[in-house]
């Protein structure tokens with residue numbers, strides 16, 4: 001298989017991405033590993049998406065592969081002064097299992113110059129856990145419990 005990493009890129013999301021992100025998020029099987037497993041309504045999604053795009057504490061990216069939009073990756077700063085960022089991602093159901101999620105998280109590491117990337121993975125989400133472990137993330141003891149992983153980026 002050709003090395004996907006060269007073809008997978010992250011671009012800043014914009015309002016035109018709103019509907020495709022909702023489609024990815026509501027696709028069959030997509031919500032079972034989310035904190036809120038219910039289907040998302042268009043109205044709720046609009047409010048959420050606009051708020052995320054506007055938030056200084058959030059960076060919302062669209063994953064592209066060879067120019068095609070194939071998923072979303074988000075980095076949410078845990079608190080305003082914190083150097084900790086929670087990563088969340090979703091890959092379009094037709095593009096899962098092709099290494100895109102892995103390549104996108106690898107690319108996201110370069111976006112955080114100095115800090116810690118955290119990821120919460122629900123216990124049944126084997127693919128997600130494999131992805132983070134393969135990229136060098138280590139288990140993280142979160143004060144609130146749950147299965148978390150962390151990756152410390154290096155200072156420049």
Ligand SMILES: CC(C)(COP(=O)(O)OP(=O)(O)OC[C@H]1O[C@@H](n2cnc3c(N)ncnc32)[C@H](O)[C@@H]1OP(=O)(O)O)[C@@H](O)C(=O)NCCC(=O)NCCS
Nearest residue numbers: 033089090091096097098099100101102127128130131134
């Ligand atoms: C989790 C998710 C982002 C992974 O993205 P992806 O592009 O499908 O994953 P990749 O193809 O990069 O694969 C990641 C790892 O899982 C493995 N994998 C992929 N699909 C698999 C499957 N069906 N069964 C077992 N392992 C699988 C890959 O081999 C790879 O492991 P490796 O590095 O040890 O080889 C994607 O499945 C998704 O969008 N899921 C729904 C939302 C979600 O769970 N988000 C994460 C919440 S933290």
